[in-house]
Amino acid sequence: MLIVDDSAVTRCVIARIVDAIPQYEVIAAVGSIAQAEAALGKGAADLILLDINLPGRDGLSGLPALFAVAPDARVIVLSGSCAAGSPTALHALSLGAAATLAKPESSPLAGGFAARLTALVGEVMAASPHSIAATMAAAGGSPFDVIAIGASTGGIHAIAPLLRALPDDLDVPILITQHLPASFTDYFAQQLAALARRPVDVAADSLRIQRGRMILAPGDAHIRVVPTIEGAATRLDRTPAVSGCMPSVDPMFESVAEVFGARALAVVLSGMGRDGCRGAERIRATGGVVAVQDQGSSVVWGMPGAIAVSGLASTIGTPEELGAFIARRKRSA
Incomplete structure (x- = not known):
């Protein structure tokens, strides 16, 4: 799993959450899209936890580049602006993210964030590629006339x-x-x-x-x-x-x-x-x-x-x- 977040504290907290999930480990925790591309070039990641507010390219602008390096990876976008149904969440899903989760504003561990992230990782990784594609189609991927x-x-x-x-x-x-x-x-x-x-x-x-x-x-x-x-x-x-x-x-x-x-x-x-x-x-x-x-x-x-x-x-x-x-x-x- 790859963690991409501009905050060193948040990267550390999320890494600890991931380490506590059976069968998952963090291959790298980086602070920018450029560093994420470099990390993916050195080793495969089946899941990317991606922040939006990053230096240089923001997370959503950099998402296509990450898919170009790791086309089979699944992405969960983590951001305080990613409340369910928000414009940012919809934008992330339209770009190919498997799911989004709002980060708490006060502390990375506030509001049961660890439990919610753990559950979401399980749901995303348990879904087959076909199921994810079907979800995206339901959000607006069917043909139009x-x-x-x-x-x-x-x-x-x-x-x-x-x-x-x-x-x-x-x-x-x-x-x-x-x-x-x-x-x-x-x-x-x-x-x-x-x-x-x-x-x-x-x-x-x-x-x-x-x-x-x-x-x-x-x-x-x-x-x-x-x-x-x-x-x-x-x-x-x-x-x-x-x-x-x-x-x-x-x-x-x-x-x-x-x-x-x-x-x-x-x-x-x-x-x-x-x-x-x-x-x-x-x-x-x-x-x-x-x-x-x-x-x-x-x-x-x-x-x-x-x-x-x-x-x-x-x-x-x-x-x-x-x-x-x-x-x-x-x-x-």
Whole structure:
């Protein structure tokens, strides 16, 4: 087992807890991702206990690097910000962590932490790789047939790196509602076509939703998705939305949930207010996946933050990380 924590005291305490667990031993206890990579290069570890607040690269940013060195290792993320259901915990699980556990703030041994860690280690190591994969799938790894993206202030800058992170062979249709004046719609559609490397249509009544294409909401109407004999199409709706936005993300998400159900992925990027939160609730209620931009990379964390705080987010990350998340969960050819 490998322990990665920036506190020497915490490393010592956790090592003692691990030493008391039958059949487990600590191969190394280090204070950074770079030191962890070096330790894994010298010897295999079947379990990594990983802190988040580390010097240099933080634990979540360094997690993919650890998996690259030790692809079969299981990771438990330990952090005071990893309360069950918290945005940080969800982010860690979306990156491949097997489990998370909140560390007590006062002392490494407070609140029965040793007993909880011991029990969690047993659960994680007893689970088969198939069980862990199934758990991740239940959290949002099933294939999807549509991607619906909502954004407002700061969203234009966030959409670009997300789209660049998508592979060219990802042909899932993409719907976008970005809060913009109607006069900018055509220009923005041209920008999206270049970024996404695929055709972009401005939504219209009875416009068929097709694989390999993107549809942008016009500045003066909401996108609603309706079922058709051949699949699905868009319908324009100019009814005032609860959020007061035109176009609004909520009607798009709500109708996507009705038509695509569990095979829908909703993404919420930087934006002011709460537009998209009601729709995200419908997406989750029908079994779909909701991914939101993290606070650090958002110009305004209003829209994605409202969803994260409500516990509706399946995963949280930077635009680049969300793009990678989408790519990992794409339908196989």
